[in-house]
Amino acid sequence: MSPLRITGVEALDVRFPTSRDLSGSDAMNPAPDYSAAYAVLRTEEGLDGHGLTFTIGRGNELCVAAIRSLSPFVVGRTLESITRDMAAFWYALTGDSQLRWVGPEKGVIHLAAAAIVNAVWDLWAKAEAKPLWKLLVDMTPEQIVACVPFRYITDALTPEEALEILRRNEGTRAAREARMLKEGYPAYTTSAGWLGYTDERVRELCREAVAQGFTHFKQKVGADIEDDVRRAALIREEIGAGRKLMMDANQVWDVEEAIASVRRLAEFDPYWVEEPTSPDDVLGHARIAEAVSPIRVATGEHCQNRVVFKQLMQAGAIGFCQLDACRLGGVNEVLAVLLMAAKFGIPVCPHAGGVGLCEYVQHLSIFDYIYVSASLEDRVLEYVDHLHEHFVEPVRIENGRYMPPQAPGYSIEMRPESLQEFAYPSGPAWEGGA
Ligand SMILES: C[C@H](O)[C@@H](O)[C@@H](O)[C@H](O)C(=O)O
Ligand SMILES: [Mg+2]
Secondary structure (H helix, E strand, O other), X not given: OOOOEEEEEEEEEEEOOHHHOOOOXXXXXXXXXXXXXXXXXXXXXXXXXXXXXXXXXXXXXXXXXXXXXXXXXXXXXXXXXXXXXXXXXXXXXXXXXXXXXXXXXXXXXXXXXXXXXXXXXXXXXHHOOOEHHHHHHXXXXXHHHOOOOOOOOOOXXXXXXXXXXHHHOHHHHHHHHHHHHHHOEEEEEOOOOOOOOOHHHHHHHHHHHHXXXXXXXXXXXXXXXXXXXXXXXXXXXXXXXXXXXXXXXXXXXXXXXXXXXXXXXXXXXXXXXXXXXOOOOHHHHHHHHHHHOOOXXXXXXXXXXXXXXXXXXXXXXXXXXXXXXXXXXXXXXXXXXXXXXXXXXXXXXXXXXXXXXXXXXXXXXXXXXXXXXXXXXOOOEEXXXXXHHHEOOOOOEXXXXXXXXXXXXOOOOEOHHHHHHOEOOOOHHHOOOO
């Protein structure tokens, strides 16, 4: 193990003016600027760990400040002293009593913790010269379990059960790894269906995505039901009855309103309805799930921690788990949710509508398939076609599938020129204001 010592943390405010063309828009978020609170862990040896947390513009500065507040938990430490007991590190970072008060394990402080945790994993994977998914795949079940924060979830999943899940498909793991390397992980596209796009643009983008080999498409709904119906009809016209159509309401409906709206949209055969109501309303999701069945409910991009996911699963409230790589507290907490989902038999289709999220989640889903779920049934990974050019190792999509990244790390390092150009508010991209 390398003696890498972390000597400092840089926290950067990086924003992309996506609101100018309404890419990323939905019923709740009409004009997002895809942004990153970006952390760089510097080491004496010159190898850096990179991590980011995703926001949609204003408020990014709060996450940047929170990254600075958390940096004493990594500065001065060697990588080895962290990786020797990853769970202990995670508890220390998320458990400082005074900082925990402004969470706990939720909101700005948890988003910032995720940036740092993910930067540590990036550094670890780089030190081992492996892409993050492979670092995880090469661990023993015991080593993986040692990274998982089990506090608050042992009533749903014990470490022994987690070990059992990780061991049960051991014999076929190599075959799944080979399959991933050959075929990649199936993706769906959200890029055709942003709410602010005109009907013509939606049509055009659907055609392009069909030609690129996509089989699953997501549309935004929830601003106006008549618009939703019209857009669903035109997307169905473009993609045909055989391809899947998901609908994402981004939390705008009340519970009964959600049920009525999904019933109205049912004629377009939605594969799932996403974020139908408040992300914290576990029982509301359960009620919706029951009422709109067999259409399934998906949620998770705003699910703040493993505890809420536990409850959603225990309550039978979700049919798809859309965990977010940096809304949860980084890789450690993601592992907890992947394992719970395996126990409850819920497919994980991570959230990736944001900057850098596709880069992150490809590692998580590939690992999930090889090591945890061992299944591709009902699993499809979100893809948005924005801002990949700013990453040193951008995602590679072939025929509608994510091809496994090969470069060491978590694929989240941004190009230095992009960090400079989109620095907020001083970078050239922001000259003249927002
Ligand atoms: C504001 C963002 O683009 C969201 O609309 C996006 O994350 C979306 O919910 C998604 O599912 O990708
Ligand atoms: Mg969504």
